[in-house]
Amino acid sequence: xxxxxxxxxxxxxxxxxxxxxxxxxxxxxxxxxxxxxxxxxxxxxxxxxxxxxxxxxxxxxxxxxxxxxxxxxxxxxxxxxxxxxxxxxxxxxxxxxxxxxxxxxxxxxxxxxxxxxxxxxxxxxxxxxxxxxxxxxxxxxxxxxxxxxxxxxxxxxxxxxxxxxxxxxxxxxxxxxxxxxxxxxxxxxxxxxxxxxxxxxxxxxxxxxxxxxxxxxxxxxxxxxxxxxxxxxxxxxxxxxxxxxxxxxxxxxxxxxxxxxxxxxxxxxxxxxxxxxxxxxxxxxxxxxxxxxxxxxxxxx
Numbered sequence: 561x562x563x564x565x566x567x568x569x570x571x572x573x574x575x576x577x578x579x580x581x582x583x584x585x586x587x588x589x590x591x592x593x594x595x596x597x598x599x600x601x602x603x604x605x606x607x608x609x610x611x612x613x614x615x616x617x618x619x620x621x622x623x624x625x626x627x628x629x630x631x632x633x634x635x636x637x638x639x640x641x642x643x644x645x646x647x648x649x650x651x652x653x654x655x656x657x658x659x660x661x662x663x664x665x666x667x668x669x670x671x672x673x674x675x676x677x678x679x680x681x682x683x684x685x686x687x688x689x690x691x692x693x694x695x696x697x698x699x700x701x702x703x704x705x706x707x708x709x710x711x712x713x714x715x716x717x718x719x720x721x722x723x724x725x726x727x728x729x730x731x732x733x734x735x736x737x738x739x740x741x742x743x744x745x746x747x748x749x750x751x752x753x754x755x756x757x758x759x760x761x762x763x764x765x766x767x768x769x770x771x772x773x774x775x776x777x778x779x780x781x782x783x784x785x786x787x788x789x790x791x792x793x794x795x796x797x798x799x800x801x802x803x804x805x806x807x808x809x810x811x812x813x814x815x816x817x818x819x820x821x822x823x824x825x826x827x828x829x830x831x832x833x834x835x836x837x838x839x840x841x842x843x844x845x846x847x848x849x850x851x852x853x854x855x856x857x858x859x860x861x
Contacts (some may be wrong), residue, residue, distance in 0.1 A: 567712050576634070602668050624653075693718060697826070703771075735860050739826040
């Protein structure tokens, strides 16, 4: 075990795998301590397989309880042993998509007091003492209320964890704070690959999507192609939410996406490290010039 400690904050079970699964598997495989904090149980998720349709969101939240087991299996596939739910399992509930009635439930994560939720995350930060924290950008990557709230809570916890006047425990300053990212160029190439494979693809023009960033916005590219198998295994563990036909996967909309082993990030706070070796475009990388970090811990002594 090395002394690298990585903390990722995600909104629902399966988000960790889709957006950062290969990166998590890479660092866990290298001996880093990888901690995953999930903010809800994903009670409002849409169930894909007919044989699991009885788990659809209901008054008793059977789906949320089932997804605890799915997340445990996914983490095992990624080699991640340290997983927690923010404030404990079920402390805050999946809010559903923006504008849904479930947004207004008093226990919805969207309704959580950001400082209260951040206080729970500060406890984890001060215990684990990560050098790096990863979550979503201000728009929650694609506008889901729980993703937006995860960003707000993570940023507030990032500030409060270093404040000796806040809460209990020894203060800890996280060195680097990252957003997850997906480049439009990689999305275009994935669409082309799916078109060639005669698979229904995401959208004709990726610029029409409510997410995706320009190549030049990316500060960090993690080449974890050796771990794409672990990422796909973790996707299969999330059987209620993801269907897999390697190397493709689909969510409840049944629209194909390519499972990539190269994942991108944007440094929001902290000092960037030196540029590293990037991944080639055909592998899902941005390509030349290779002027981005290739390690989330770059520049950390």
